[in-house]
Amino acid sequence: MSQKGSLANRLIYNLRDGVGCVIISQWCDEATLTFKDRGVIMGKLICDNIAEIISDIVGDYDNGRPIDKQDIFGQPARDAVKEIIYKLNHIVYAGYYVDRTYRIYNIKTTIASLTEDVAYNLNKQIALALHFDKRLEGKSEDEIRLFAEDYTVQFMKKIPEIREYLDTDIEALFVGDPAAESKDAIIIAYPGLFAISVQRYAHVLYQLGIPMLPRVMTEIAHSKTGIDINPGATIGKYFFIDHGTGVVVGETTVIGENVKIYQGVTLGALSTRGGRGLIDKKRHPTIEDNVTIYSGASILGGDTIIGEGSVIGGNVFLTKSVPPHTKVHVANQELKFDGDAFTKSADDANWFYVI
Secondary structure: OOOOOOOOOEEEEEOHHHOEEEEEEOOOOOOEEEEOOOOEEEOHHHHHHHHHHHHHHHHHHHOOOHHHOOOOOOOOOHHHHHHHHHHHHHHHOHHHOOOOOOOOOOHHHHHHHHHHHHHHHHHHHHHHHHHHOHHHOOOOHHHHHHHHHHHHHHHHHOHHHHHHHHHHHHHHHHHHOOOOOOHHHHHHHOHHHHHHHHHHHHHHHHHOOOOOHHHHHHHHHHHHHOOEEOOOOEEOOOOEEOOOOOOEEOOOOEEOOOOEEOOOOEEEOOOOOOHHHHOOOOOOOEEOOOOEEOOOOEEEOOOOEEOOOOEEOOOOEEOOOEOOOOEEOOOOOEEEOOOOOOEEEOOHHHHHOOO
16 A cells, blocks of 8 residues: 555554554545554454544543543643652752753852742642632632732742751761762662652642642652652651652651651551541551651551650551550561471561561
């Protein structure tokens, strides 16, 4: 078949592995899909049915369900939020980010430009998010715009305080991780610091009561790092997450200062069977100062308090409080070796520190 014709009339896809090619005519009268290895020609069947398929899909949007929403500009845009996070990191860690958009040799001038840019774009995203704020039902667009500006100013004024907290997090990671080459490496490379940074930005917005936007921010960090920290979690200074993959920190979690957690740790709810009735209830644990929680541990429940200076060993499952300076671990693990006629008990001292 000839492949001549205008691009408006034909769309040509080159398939991998030399299987063949697809040539789809705008009018479908010559549409042909040839598989060299099967000698099968297809195309007319799709063309005969595509109009009905499209009609069914489009018609399915007439059912008035949340999934049927068609206003693509009526909520915060994930890509715009991702860009805001990047620029916030550029402001917070100015010496570690290169942005070709700003060809300025004075880094303080670059920070000034970025700050104005973030304020402008964050204000737009906050204004969109405020349309979901029940506190503002019945408010005019002008009133919502003023609220958005006020929240933007409040957030931007918090950046020095956020930087203060993040500086302590960097210190905790450097002191606590013998594999850390330098604080520079932590800022550039460590997923734990990235997730903590985004959560600290999002937490300020959460405290201001802005809907949706804080969760969008932390889910961007979650998808990038595998670390899921709800924006509602309250986290003290010198917070340490090493490795980080699989860490979950729930909305009402309270974490003190100098807390270390490792991969796979869950600070979660004991049960969510209460559904929406659990909103504004304390569902997640409280971790007091100087606590270490090793990999795979699960600590659940709003009434669960891990006392100051405690150490929770790997794979521990806790649903009750622990007094200060307590060590909790799973004892007498049995190791079974194929081909051996015996079992061996793991050394408790070694099992305790699973990281």
